[in-house]
Amino acid sequence: MPMTHGLILRLNEQRPYASPAERNIIAYVQANPQAVLSLSIRELASETYTSPSTITRFCKKLGCSGFKEFQRELVFEFASSQERGDMALEVIDASDSADEIVAKVVKSDLRSIEATGRLIDAATLERCAQLILQSRVVGIFGIGASLLVAHDLEMKLTRIDKMCVVNDDWHNQRLFAKNMHPNDLAIVISYSGFTEEMIECARYARQQGARVIAITRIGNDAGLARQADYVLGIAADEPLIRSGAMGSRMSQMVMIDALYAVCVAKDFERCSALIRRNYTVKEDPEGRRKASKERRGGSDARSDKADH
Numbered sequence: 001m002p003m004t005h006g007l008i009l010r011l012n013e014q015r016p017y018a019s020p021a022e023r024n025i026i027a028y029v030q031a032n033p034q035a036v037l038s039l040s041i042r043e044l045a046s047e048t049y050t051s052p053s054t055i056t057r058f059c060k061k062l063g064c065s066g067f068k069e070f071q072r073e074l075v076f077e078f079a080s081s082q083e084r085g086d087m088a089l090e091v092i093d094a095s096d097s098a099d100e101i102v103a104k105v106v107k108s109d110l111r112s113i114e115a116t117g118r119l120i121d122a123a124t125l126e127r128c129a130q131l132i133l134q135s136r137v138v139g140i141f142g143i144g145a146s147l148l149v150a151h152d153l154e155m156k157l158t159r160i161d162k163m164c165v166v167n168d169d170w171h172n173q174r175l176f177a178k179n180m181h182p183n184d185l186a187i188v189i190s191y192s193g194f195t196e197e198m199i200e201c202a203r204y205a206r207q208q209g210a211r212v213i214a215i216t217r218i219g220n221d222a223g224l225a226r227q228a229d230y231v232l233g234i235a236a237d238e239p240l241i242r243s244g245a246m247g248s249r250m251s252q253m254v255m256i257d258a259l260y261a262v263c264v265a266k267d268f269e270r271c272s273a274l275i276r277r278n279y280t281v282k283e284d285p286e287g288r289r290k291a292s293k294e295r296r297g298g299s300d301a302r303s304d305k306a307d308h
Contacts, residue, residue, distance in 0.1 A: 007073040008033075009115050009235050010062050013218050022058050024048040029074070037075060041067040109250045115235035116251040119218050120258060128213050128230050129262035132157065135185035138164045139210070141173050141201045142189040149189050149215075149252040156260040159278050160271045170197050177201040182209030189215045191234070191248040193224040202227035215255055217248075232259070 011026050018026060028048045029036050036044060041052045044067075048055075052067075059070040092101055132138055138157060142150035147168065154164040167173045174197070180186060186205035190198040193216035202212050202224055214224045218233030225231050234251035264271040 007062065007064075007070070007076075009119065010218060013235070014062065018058075021048075021050045021054050022061075024050055025055060025058055033074060037071055112235060112248070112250045113254050116254045119233055119235050120255070121233075124230055124232065125258060125262055126266070128232060129259060129266055131185050131211055131213065131230075132162060132187075132259070132263050133267055134183075135211075136163070136181060136183045137185075138162060139176055139180060139184060139186045139205065140164060140166045140189070141177070141186065141198055142166075143170060143195060143197055145249050146189040146191060146195075146198075146252065149249065149256055150187075152253065153187065153256045153260070156256070157263070160264060160267070160274050162263075173197070173201050174204065177204035178208065180205050180208040180210040184208075184210040186210050186212045187215065188212060188224060188228070189252060190224050191217055191252065193217050195224070199224050199227060215252060 008030075011029060015023065015026055025044070025048045028044070039047070041055055045052050045055055056066055059065075059067050062070065064070040064073060092104060096104070140150040140153055142148075147166075150166050154166045157164045165176055167176055177186065177200075184205075186202060188198050188202045188205075193214070202214065205212050206227060206229075211230075212228045213230045213232060214228035215232045215234060216224050218235055232255050234248070234255050264275075
């Protein structure tokens with residue numbers, strides 16, 4: 001898979017799943033990003049109490065071909081972070097004013113969107129869009145905030161006449177997954193990638209021969225990702241209360257919008273015609289009443305003229 005920008009974010013995302021040796025590498029790189037740019041792989045191994053082979057494997061886990069590409073990506077990310085300021089998102093504090101909270105939330109959402117945009121693998125996105133267009137039925141799975149995102153994707157795909165199924169009840173989601181067909185597609189949405197119910201649905205769908213796309217947190221190669229044929233990685237760093245699902249929801253929505261847009265682009269003539277056909281013109285109710293009254297008035301005037 002070609003490397004996409006977002007190395008600093010990948011390091012942050014990988015930390016919870018890293019081995020002790022990998023955590024040493026992450027901690028050293030985060031604390032000394034400029035120093036790493038001038039170190040050889042053996043020097044970095046010495047500084048982190050690891051081995052060159054461990055560093056090489058870790059670089060590949062992050063999506064780089066090796067240590068040299070890791071350094072090139074680090075140069076880009078360090079320069080970008082200098083332009084944007086600190087990569088860490090700001091935490092809401094009890095003493096913050098409403099204006100300060102709004103500013104922090106907007107900044108966090110924008111950074112989540114920007115980070116996800118940098119991490120999207122265009123080739124994987126195109127393949128997933130093709131699978132949607134070719135499938136018999138698309139089953140979309142999610143719980144909690146991810147279920148809201150699932151419904152948004154369902155609405156979008158319905159606009160282009162793609163048969164979708166979203167069940168609000170998890171038991172119905174599991175039942176649907178157990179009855180999928182080999183030419184169906186399951187899209188499973190989970191920010192953490194460790195929601196047991198979603199892992200189970202993905203596993204059942206695969207057992208039935210359906211293809212599985214996971215929309216989940218980048219850097220996680222366990223849990224849901226292991227059950228998927230394709231992973232669309234999202235980015236979000238949420239120091240805010242996790243149950244708020246703020247940055248993660250924004251990242252998921254960016255991925256959903258991008259996936260839908262690629263679907264439309266790959267079947268543009270048909271999809272454009274359907275979107276135009278399905279568009280409902282909205283009018284101001286007051287304007288509608290006025291126009292109706294004018295039409296009735298004209299009809300009355302013609303009727304009076306006919307009587308004379």
